[in-house]
Amino acid sequence: MKLETKQEFRQWMFQVLEPLKPLYSQGCARLHLGDTGVTYPKTSIEMEAFSRPLWALVPFWLGGGSGFEEIYQKGLLNGTDPAHPEYWGGFGDYDQKFVEMAAIACSLIFTPEKTWEPLGDQGKENLANWLYGINEHIIPDCNWQFFMILVNVALKKLGCRYSEESLASGLAKIESYYLGEGWYRDGGSSQKDYYISFALHYYGLIYAVVMEKEDPERCLRFKERATLFAGEFLYWFDENGAALPYGRSLSYRFGEAAFWSAYLFAGLDDIPVGVVKGIISRHLNWWMEQKMFDRDGVLTIGYSYPNLIMAERYNAPGSPYWGMKTLLCLGLPDDHPFWTAKGEALPELSSxxxxxxxxxxxxxxxxxxxxxxxxxxxxxxxxxxxxxxxxxxxxxxxxxxxxxxxxxxxxxxxxxxxxxxxxxxxxxxxxxxxxxxxxxxxxxxxxxxxxxxxxxxxxxxxxxxxxxxxxxxxxxxxxxxxxxxxxxxxxxxxxxxxxxxxxxxxxxxxxxxxxxxxxxxxxxxxxxxxxxxxxxxxxxxxxxxxxxxxxxxxxxxxxxxxxxxx
Missing domain, CATH: 2.70.98.70 (Beta-galactosidase; Chain A, domain 5)
Incomplete structure (x- = not known):
């Protein structure tokens, strides 16, 4: 697929998301995509599948697009209503639903007219109360801290009850993960993988965009670190569009390039926009050449083909839609240079x-x-x-x-x-x-x-x-x-x-x-x-x-x- 204009990138998104439409539940709060097992219950599995398309839909809406709004307005109303049969329920420590809150939080931050204002007073109260639950339970000491951070930023921006203590402690932990030269560690992990790019840097750059006035010094640090990281992360990408298959969570597939969309979204330009566009467009097209969909057009668990052998224990049927984070570029305004730039080859890199x-x-x-x-x-x-x-x-x-x-x-x-x-x-x-x-x-x-x-x-x-x-x-x-x-x-x-x-x-x-x-x-x-x-x-x-x-x-x-x- 030719990927140059905003419309062409939108078409790529619809090719991935349209097959989901007939699979949403009657109340739209659940999305059943398969029957393989995972470490969390069915409610969380189907709530995860509901939430993850938002990583593309929110920037799509932010960039002027229209589609899927009614599904998500209805789903957010019913999923957070304790009296509704599709209620997502409460929480336990280390709950998977905390992960999925991040995409919802971003929708409230960037497109409240789509996912907040239409809910009515009771719906808003239910959603805000449900999101606040992340502050009342233990979450892992790793990139999950950013889920808590983004939720509290969203609640704060909307004038709702939030936890300043959780926000401060989460940000302090993220600071403690930084190693230097643009690299983080993921909490206590010594592994360096895509969680550095599509998690820690990605969320840090979103924070840098939305909290620049309130927290300018930290936002500048997040941007400076991402600039350093970008110069090294280039080396993980092949001229043919493929990224290095290494580490865990490879079922997120085209999420491997999510960092580059966040790089543009945060206004970083140390690497020319044409080079970044070339990376993203080649990457998305490389993935379209793989056998990553089932016969109905739904993403499968696996890498270049359906494969449960290589999967992690947290890979549910909806998990691969985490890759939609790479479509953050859809949130760029129509006059952004990205939409008129020609996709360029990678710069000359050392052997x-x-x-x-x-x-x-x-x-x-x-x-x-x-x-x-x-x-x-x-x-x-x-x-x-x-x-x-x-x-x-x-x-x-x-x-x-x-x-x-x-x-x-x-x-x-x-x-x-x-x-x-x-x-x-x-x-x-x-x-x-x-x-x-x-x-x-x-x-x-x-x-x-x-x-x-x-x-x-x-x-x-x-x-x-x-x-x-x-x-x-x-x-x-x-x-x-x-x-x-x-x-x-x-x-x-x-x-x-x-x-x-x-x-x-x-x-x-x-x-x-x-x-x-x-x-x-x-x-x-x-x-x-x-x-x-x-x-x-x-x-x-x-x-x-x-x-x-x-x-x-x-x-x-x-x-x-x-x-x-x-």
Missing amino acids: RKLLKQADMLMHRRGGDVVAYPAGVCETYGHGHVPEKYSKFAYSTRFGFSVARSQIVLHENAPDSTLAFVIDGDDYVFVRKYSDFYEVSEERVISSWHPFPGIKVNTTIVPQDYGHLRVHVIESQFDCVAYDCGFSVEKFTEEYEQKAEGEQSYIFQKKQGCKVSGKGPGAKGVIIEADPNTNVLYPNASIPAVSYRIKKGESVRLETMVTSFVR
Whole structure:
């Protein structure tokens, strides 16, 4: 789809949201989109699905658009009316409904004529009282603080009861998350992922727009931090429009570019508007080329295709509509330069870029964007944490794989990692997190243990056509180590795979990967990964080299991974 004018961006939005219209409940407060399970009850699931389209509809209304108003006026009235059958109910600590309040709060801030004024006195009172409930319960010490902040800003702007204490404490916590150089941490998490861009910066820039008069110094800080972040976040985007598949919440899909809309919305222009427009338009069009909808046009859980294997425990049927945040650009006025600018290519970027605060080395080469992270992540999480944060390399063109199980290699699908199988056992052990790490512009070093009694020191060195891995291993067990390259899509044109001697390769028309190694018992192998393990394509194979590790010996392995894309 051509994405240049405001009308064309609106058409993109309607293509995503129109299929929802017949699925709203009779009272319009619920939206049933599927029957898969999640960690919160049905009421919250359907309230979430109701709320998330507002991330696009509010800027659409703000920018002069019309549509969906009656649904949301009716839904807000009934969902917050304790006497109505579709009432969303009260709250518990850490309630999912607090997350969904943020979009409603933004509607009250930016478009009160659509979602506040039509409600009448009783409806306004019910909605205000319901929103205030976020101040009466515990919320996580992370980006959720911004939900509480936005709700209280909305209530304050409307002259309703709000909590100055909650507003102040939430803002203080956000300040404590800032690391420097434009990067935050998400509360107590050490992981650097899209929550820095589409959560902490995104909400901070919204706050900077609406509270500039009341809180000018903080608003300026939020803008300055976003400007610093933008220069590094550019490196996560491919020239073809794809963003780096890395970390959790990838089912939010095109939300990966939400930061750039917030960047424009807050009036930031250090990066030319044409460059930002190019990023957003290419990104949205790249997603339209993926298989992200079901037969009725409803977004599915997954990444480039429907995939529950890679999902987190909080991915409900309506969760993917969080991606509508990228349509914040629809709130720009008709005379904003964004609407007349031509989408430009990315500026010339360094082939290597150290993102110090993200614990990551970026590598741009031959049409591919590769990230080498240090393996910094939590020892617990929402699902598939090692696969989403601790592989040696992540690619916009090859994606990454998640395990179907930890039993046998083909179910584990251990692409871009060193996988251990202890003699006499079928379990596969990989890097879960790094005990020590060091990232520079030349290499990434990490020390880790896949299993008690096995210690590994790994050095990743980018090369012109791939990267070199050097592992020093000490093991208290006899085992086999499989050093694996990128997953390559199979069942496609000109597909060829081969394992011989100390190397293996898989080539096809659009991409290929070769792995060669030096070390004890080095032998090329092909791992036929289970279907639906790679996030980009449903069928893939993995080239690898296996090594024989003997108990009590210190072993050095050298593995070269080369790849190409067309």
